[in-house]
Amino acid sequence: MKKALSFGTFDIFHHGHLKILERAAQHVDELYVGISSDALNLKKKGRKPIYSQEARSEIISALSFVSGVFIEESLELKREYLLEHNADMLIMGCDWTGKFDEFNDICEVKYLDRTPDISTTQLIEQIKQV
Numbered sequence: 405m406k407k408a409l410s411f412g413t414f415d416i417f418h419h420g421h422l423k424i425l426e427r428a429a430q431h432v433d434e435l436y437v438g439i440s441s442d443a444l445n446l447k448k449k450g451r452k453p454i455y456s457q458e459a460r461s462e463i464i465s466a467l468s469f470v471s472g473v474f475i476e477e478s479l480e481l482k483r484e485y486l487l488e489h490n491a492d493m494l495i496m497g498c499d500w501t502g503k504f505d506e507f508n509d510i511c512e513v514k515y516l517d518r519t520p521d522i523s524t525t526q527l528i529e530q531i532k533q534v
């Protein structure tokens with residue numbers, strides 16, 4: 405049984421989120437997703453997500469190809485999360501390419517292409533203009 409972890413905020417769930425998780429799941433038997441906490445987003449991005457961490461977790465865990473979710477409390481805890489889950493792979497979007505290569509000592513690290521022309525920030529801007 406091969407297990408992978410992936411991480412993200414997944415605020416205002418969209419097609420790009422769906423596609424990357426769907427593709428990540430194809431590499432393994434079980435995909436677990438770390439949902440970055442509201443506090444982590446406030447600290448790192450300067451604003452709380454539109455959807456709460458509970459709502460974001462519920463949406464991701466409802467996906468048939470996701471085996472489970474947990475809250476990512478800190479960006480610096482990836483090694484601990486990978487070890488706790490006994491993960492064989494860490495899968496991230498290509499915006500993070502090279503950033504997590506240090507975990508190659510405990511698992512395979514893969515970066516997948518992002519879906520072009522969609523992002524949460526862009527959606528928020530578009531909605532504001534309606």
Ligand code: C2G
Nearest residue numbers: 411412413414415420421424440496497518519522
């Ligand atoms: N994504 C994608 N295509 C898009 C937008 C997002 O493939 N057009 C992917 C991202 O690459 C990421 C996932 O969807 O793998 C979630 O994206 P974000 O919510 O923006 O998460 P991010 O800020 O990258 O993660 O430890 C990492 C943190 O939790 C932050």
